[in-house]
Amino acid sequence: MHSRILYRLTWLALVLSLGHHLDHLIRGNAVGWPVTDEVNAFTASLIVYPIIITGLLLYHAGRVGPGFWALVSGGGAAFVAAVHFGPAAVEPPELILDHYDQPMLGWLAFGWLVVFVSVLAITCLYETRLWASQRQARHVAQPAPDAEAGR
Amino acid sequence: MTATTPPPAAGGRPAVGPRPPVPATAGGVGVGGAVLLVATRIGLWLVVQLGLAGLLLLAGAAAAGQALDEVAGWWLVYAGLVELGTLGVIGWLLRREGGSYRDLLGPPTAAWAVAVGALGVLAATLPAVVFSGELTSAVYGQGAIAPMFAIVDLPPWASVLSVVVVPLLAELAEPVAFLGVVLPRLEQRLGRPWLAATIVVAVWAAEHACFPLLASGGGLDWEFAAYRVGSVLPYLAIWTAAYYALGRRLLPIMAARWVFNCGSALALALGLVQ
Numbered sequence: 001m002h003s004r005i006l007y008r009l010t011w012l013a014l015v016l017s018l019g020h021h022l023d024h025l026i027r028g029n030a031v032g033w034p035v036t037d038e039v040n041a042f043t044a045s046l047i048v049y050p051i052i053i054t055g056l057l058l059y060h061a062g063r064v065g066p067g068f069w070a071l072v073s074g075g076g077a078a079f080v081a082a083v084h085f086g087p088a089a090v091e092p093p094e095l096i097l098d099h100y101d102q103p104m105l106g107w108l109a110f111g112w113l114v115v116f117v118s119v120l121a122i123t124c125l126y127e128t129r130l131w132a133s134q135r136q137a138r139h140v141a142q143p144a145p146d147a148e149a150g151r
Numbered sequence: 152m153t154a155t156t157p158p159p160a161a162g163g164r165p166a167v168g169p170r171p172p173v174p175a176t177a178g179g180v181g182v183g184g185a186v187l188l189v190a191t192r193i194g195l196w197l198v199v200q201l202g203l204a205g206l207l208l209l210a211g212a213a214a215a216g217q218a219l220d221e222v223a224g225w226w227l228v229y230a231g232l233v234e235l236g237t238l239g240v241i242g243w244l245l246r247r248e249g250g251s252y253r254d255l256l257g258p259p260t261a262a263w264a265v266a267v268g269a270l271g272v273l274a275a276t277l278p279a280v281v282f283s284g285e286l287t288s289a290v291y292g293q294g295a296i297a298p299m300f301a302i303v304d305l306p307p308w309a310s311v312l313s314v315v316v317v318p319l320l321a322e323l324a325e326p327v328a329f330l331g332v333v334l335p336r337l338e339q340r341l342g343r344p345w346l347a348a349t350i351v352v353a354v355w356a357a358e359h360a361c362f363p364l365l366a367s368g369g370g371l372d373w374e375f376a377a378y379r380v381g382s383v384l385p386y387l388a389i390w391t392a393a394y395y396a397l398g399r400r401l402l403p404i405m406a407a408r409w410v411f412n413c414g415s416a417l418a419l420a421l422g423l424v425q
Binding site: 077081084085093097110111113114115117118121122123124125126128129132133 | 279281
């Protein structure tokens with residue numbers, strides 16, 4: 001049983017992620033390998049694309065469910081929030097807001113990031129609820145072992 | 152509507168959540184009720200603030216240009232009057248159209264699920280906190296306190312009210328009004344949940360321009376009003392999205408908002424916001 005909403009949210013997060021990486025490339029002040037020689041948070045964040053593609057294939061094949069996606073979305077939200085919003089953020093908002101010639105572009109990029117993290121967090125909430133309700137439905141569908149034995 | 156788990160929609164696809172019961176009159180009185188509710192809230196905000204400012208002027212307790220700002224220092228207290236008025240209208244609508252207050256809160260939810268959901272909503276609110284903070288710095292300078300908090304000036308007894316009573320009233324009234332009453336009526340009327348949600352978030356944010364009213368240069372401080380709408384917009388968008396994500400369950404959102412608003416009032420009361 002596949003959730004159309006889960007697919008849509010995953011594609012939305014993918015587009016937002018690509019847009020945010022594009023923002024990194026345009027600013028040029030927080031990029032790493034393969035654009036530069038340095039391996040940093042930018043490099044690590046690129047792992048999300050193979051994870052999403054693999055996840056979509058496995059989800060389509062019924063090998064993973066909403067629990068997997070909740071981990072991906074929640075992990076992504078935590079990673080991006082820690083890198084940009086955390087107390088020890090390596091790329092705080094000023095790194096985005098102050099590095100565009102047009103302040104409006106800086107706010108657009110920062111707003112994009114805020115929407116990106118929000119979508120990841122909300123998607124995680126949705127997937128967690130979906131996962132919990134599917135588990136509950138399975139428990140209801142499966143008769144208790146004691147009841148089976150008592151027959 | 153008693154199912155804990157939302158029923159799957161056609162084609163086996165899980166739905167976002169069961170839509171709360173909307174009275175059969177939702178196309179007519181239903182939307183009228185939503186308009187009445189929003190108009191009551193905005194009207195009460197204006198009447199209470201302008202009324203109190205007028206009283207200060209009549210009593211000679213404040214100069215003409217300062218009365219609104221004097222009143223604004225108490226907005227965390229008189230907000231309770233607006234919330235009581237909101238609850239009154241919600242109760243009137245429920246008596247007129249049928250249904251119960253509990254129905255407006257969404258499907259039954261176990262206490263642990265409310266707690267987990269509230270933690271999730273609080274975490275999801277982080278981007279809004281960051282955005283609001285950056286907006287405050289951009290408009291009022293680095294390290295500045297948002298004016299609606301900077302202006303609060305309460306004696307101890309009123310601080311207790313603002314921490315203990317008003318946040319509770321706010322959670323019983325505000326999200327229930329916008330997400331439990333207005334949103335389903337608009338959804339039913341428009342047939343497009345995304346459009347209804349967008350309108351609700353926009354109106355909900357616009358309402359924040361009405362409180363607290365601040366004076367500037369002999370008139371209203373419109374820059375603050377615009378800032379207030381912009382700073383609260385991401386919060387309301389996230390909470391509305393969370394409402395859908397949690398299967399139209401309001402209790403986790405109310406709990407998270409209570410922690411957030413009560414914490415803010417407590418920080419102000421304890422002088423932690425300087």
